[in-house]
Amino acid sequence: MKVDGVHYRSIWFNDETGKVQIIDQRWLPHEFRVVDLTTRKDFTAAIRDMWVRGAPLIGATAAYAVAVEMARDPSDASLADTWNVLHETRPTAINLRWALDDMKTLLSPLPASERAAAAMTRANEICEQDVEANRMIGVHGLEIIRSIAARKKPGEVINILTHCNAGWLATVDWGTATSPMYHAHQAGIPVHIWVDETRPRNQGALLTSWEMASHDIPHHLIVDNAGGHLMQHGQVDMVIVGTDRTSAHGDVCNKIGTYLKALAAADNNVPFYVALPSPTIDWTVKDGVAEIPIEERGGSEVTHVQGKLADGTVAEVQISPDGTPGGNPAFDVTPRRLVSGLITERGICDASPEGLAALFPERVLD
Amino acid sequence: MKVDGVHYRSIWFNDETGKVQIIDQRWLPHEFRVVDLTTRKDFTAAIRDMWVRGAPLIGATAAYAVAVEMARDPSDASLADTWNVLHETRPTAINLRWALDDMKTLLSPLPASERAAAAMTRANEICEQDVEANRMIGVHGLEIIRSIAARKKPGEVINILTHCNAGWLATVDWGTATSPMYHAHQAGIPVHIWVDETRPRNQGALLTSWEMASHDIPHHLIVDNAGGHLMQHGQVDMVIVGTDRTSAHGDVCNKIGTYLKALAAADNNVPFYVALPSPTIDWTVKDGVAEIPIEERGGSEVTHVQGKLADGTVAEVQISPDGTPGGNPAFDVTPRRLVSGLITERGICDASPEGLAALFPERVLD
Numbered sequence: 102m103k104v105d106g107v108h109y110r111s112i113w114f115n116d117e118t119g120k121v122q123i124i125d126q127r128w129l130p131h132e133f134r135v136v137d138l139t140t141r142k143d144f145t146a147a148i149r150d151m152w153v154r155g156a157p158l159i160g161a162t163a164a165y166a167v168a169v170e171m172a173r174d175p176s177d178a179s180l181a182d183t184w185n186v187l188h189e190t191r192p193t194a195i196n197l198r199w200a201l202d203d204m205k206t207l208l209s210p211l212p213a214s215e216r217a218a219a220a221m222t223r224a225n226e227i228c229e230q231d232v233e234a235n236r237m238i239g240v241h242g243l244e245i246i247r248s249i250a251a252r253k254k255p256g257e258v259i260n261i262l263t264h265c266n267a268g269w270l271a272t273v274d275w276g277t278a279t280s281p282m283y284h285a286h287q288a289g290i291p292v293h294i295w296v297d298e299t300r301p302r303n304q305g306a307l308l309t310s311w312e313m314a315s316h317d318i319p320h321h322l323i324v325d326n327a328g329g330h331l332m333q334h335g336q337v338d339m340v341i342v343g344t345d346r347t348s349a350h351g352d353v354c355n356k357i358g359t360y361l362k363a364l365a366a367a368d369n370n371v372p373f374y375v376a377l378p379s380p381t382i383d384w385t386v387k388d389g390v391a392e393i394p395i396e397e398r399g400g401s402e403v404t405h406v407q408g409k410l411a412d413g414t415v416a417e418v419q420i421s422p423d424g425t426p427g428g429n430p431a432f433d434v435t436p437r438r439l440v441s442g443l444i445t446e447r448g449i450c451d452a453s454p455e456g457l458a459a460l461f462p463e464r465v466l467d
Numbered sequence: 468m469k470v471d472g473v474h475y476r477s478i479w480f481n482d483e484t485g486k487v488q489i490i491d492q493r494w495l496p497h498e499f500r501v502v503d504l505t506t507r508k509d510f511t512a513a514i515r516d517m518w519v520r521g522a523p524l525i526g527a528t529a530a531y532a533v534a535v536e537m538a539r540d541p542s543d544a545s546l547a548d549t550w551n552v553l554h555e556t557r558p559t560a561i562n563l564r565w566a567l568d569d570m571k572t573l574l575s576p577l578p579a580s581e582r583a584a585a586a587m588t589r590a591n592e593i594c595e596q597d598v599e600a601n602r603m604i605g606v607h608g609l610e611i612i613r614s615i616a617a618r619k620k621p622g623e624v625i626n627i628l629t630h631c632n633a634g635w636l637a638t639v640d641w642g643t644a645t646s647p648m649y650h651a652h653q654a655g656i657p658v659h660i661w662v663d664e665t666r667p668r669n670q671g672a673l674l675t676s677w678e679m680a681s682h683d684i685p686h687h688l689i690v691d692n693a694g695g696h697l698m699q700h701g702q703v704d705m706v707i708v709g710t711d712r713t714s715a716h717g718d719v720c721n722k723i724g725t726y727l728k729a730l731a732a733a734d735n736n737v738p739f740y741v742a743l744p745s746p747t748i749d750w751t752v753k754d755g756v757a758e759i760p761i762e763e764r765g766g767s768e769v770t771h772v773q774g775k776l777a778d779g780t781v782a783e784v785q786i787s788p789d790g791t792p793g794g795n796p797a798f799d800v801t802p803r804r805l806v807s808g809l810i811t812e813r814g815i816c817d818a819s820p821e822g823l824a825a826l827f828p829e830r831v832l833d
Contacts, residue, residue, distance in 0.1 A: 408785050
């Protein structure tokens with residue numbers, strides 16, 4: 102998508118320098134920094150410390166990490182070790198494991214001498230597949246927006262609420278939840294986005310607001326508390342969120358607070374959609390609430406907030422008394438009964454075992 | 468309650484100086500400042516700009532404002548003008564109007580020469596009544612906590628979630644939602660409080676955390692997004708919140724985001740209680756969702772966050788891109804169907820017309 106009118110992806114292989122480059126998202130929206138990832142340590146830091154975030158982008162980054170490491174040491178031990186080290190960086194994002202398994206399956210049978218080239222080719226393919234999957238999510242999601250528009254007066258604005266950043270910055274391009282928004286905007290349908298701040302890390306305030314502004318899509322930043330009230334008063338036509346892991350039965354693990362928005366949507370008959378490329382589905386998990394482990398992050402993310410001071414420098418402020426302990430579960434699981442539908446690259450389905458099985462018959466376990 | 472072991476109220480008449488004093492809550496928890504309110508302008512600024520906040524405390528402050536103004540000019544015109552000017556400061560808090568009407572009803576029939584003394588006596592009474600009402604809310608609420616404790620193993624912690632600050636800082640003393648917590652803690656029942664941050668103004672992070680720490684009550688600060696997940700996983704035994712205005716039918720207007728917690732509580736069979744002194748009930752309103760006007764505050768409260776820098780100074784950081792518009796509804800209304808009960812100074816009742824009428828038969832309209 103666009104940054105100051107220039108097309109960017111969130112990660113790319115730079116043919117001229119022979120290096121993988123990313124947008125270091127820790128500095129957005131206040132600074133736009135592109136950095137090289139050259140060593141495995143760079144890649145693990147980038148994923149663990151959230152220079153990159155978002156399930157699909159984490160998967161793509163991990164794939165490049167394997168490729169870069171294979172160029173250094175293509176041995177079986179190196180491959181196994183790289184899988185382990187990267188897998189530990191972020192426990193919730195299923196795409197991370199998906200990408201690592203995909204690379205391992207491809208590379209293991211190959212002679213060591215062929216691994217580096219094959220790995221880089223595959224990492225590039227994973228990126229292209231992600232872009233295409235997200236584009237198709239937009240194509241399918243656009244139809245939902247069109248159907249809402251058809252029930253409104255011509256030109257009337259469609260209000261869409263989103264939580265966290267499931268934008269192009271969370272994927273290689275297009276985004277998942279944002280792809281239908283971008284497609285609708287490009288199709289001339291007037292959309293307005295309610296951007297949830299998404300405490301504690303403020304991905305909505307920092308990233309989704311920035312994406313919307315960069316593409317001239319009308320939006321308002323709201324606190325995470327506000328969505329229920331807006332839905333109660335008819336100011337939200339639909340909710341679209343992304344997901345870090347969706348169970349084979351359709352339960353949706355996503356950024357903490359998603360479940361609260363799903364409850365409010367159900368209580369007010371607002372359609373609640375989840376956009377996901379299929380690598381985000383964990384076919385081994387059925388009951389998402391019971392089975393998906395939830396990452397507990399440091400309490401300082403709750404007690405401290407980063408932002409820009411009046412003088413333009415970026416600083417962190419403490420919002421609570423000295424010594425206040427913070428509790429910080431990073432994700433929650435929205436039970437499938439609260440989900441109106443899953444928007445995938447293959448189309449839209451019910452959030453149910455049957456719905457997913459119909460779209461992905463090859464993945465259904467016995 | 469206590470600040471560094473010393474007993475304080477949130478507002479008081481200082482007999483020695485002859486002045487009304489408050490804790491200027493804008494600086495908490497980073498600084499503890501007591502200020503005099505001497506002119507009507509001081510009082511209106513204190514309410515409007517939230518040096519004091521919380522429905523009961525706003526009411527008490529307004530009562531003192533009338534008393535101070537009557538000492539300056541006890542005319543009918545002054546009384547009417549003071550009512551108008553103060554009523555405009557915060558539209559949602561019903562206690563503000565209640566206190567102003569109470570003072571007007573008392574003072575109007577009196578000769579001007581008697582108004583100043585009568586007004587000050589009544590303002591002091593309003594404070595004492597608030598303290599006693601909140602104490603009784605604690606006595607009644609304690610019974611709910613005892614009954615939860617009785618179903619647990621001896622010594623097992625009772626987890627209570629609260630939103631915003633309905634603490635002693637929001638009242639004259641004891642608090643509303645916090646009063647049962649203080650009573651339980653004093654009775655030796657082990658409670659642990661999940662303190663919702665309460666964006667955008669962070670009253671939970673700033674004030675409730677500080678109150679809990681000041682009284683050695685175990686607590687964790689959590690983002691507003693986290694409560695649903697905690698309830699889903701059995702980590703919340705009950706929710707207690709305050710209210711800025713409760714309808715005669717039992718609908719509860721409170722800080723934005725309360726409705727989302729009520730939805731989560733209902734979805735997980737967690738008891739959801741609202742603590743309120745009876746002046747918080749608006750007997751003229753039936754359907755709270757449809758009838759209660761919601762204050763829309765400035766967008767900068769959403770885009771900027773105040774806190775303490777590493778060097779100890781208090782500063783504001785901008786968390787979104789330059790120019791991001793913020794949407795900021797300050798309250799929402801929780802429909803009575805989601806409320807387990809109302810804890811009042813007279814006892815606990817259903818959140819229903821019948822429940823409230825049984826406790827307050829004298830207030831039921833024809």
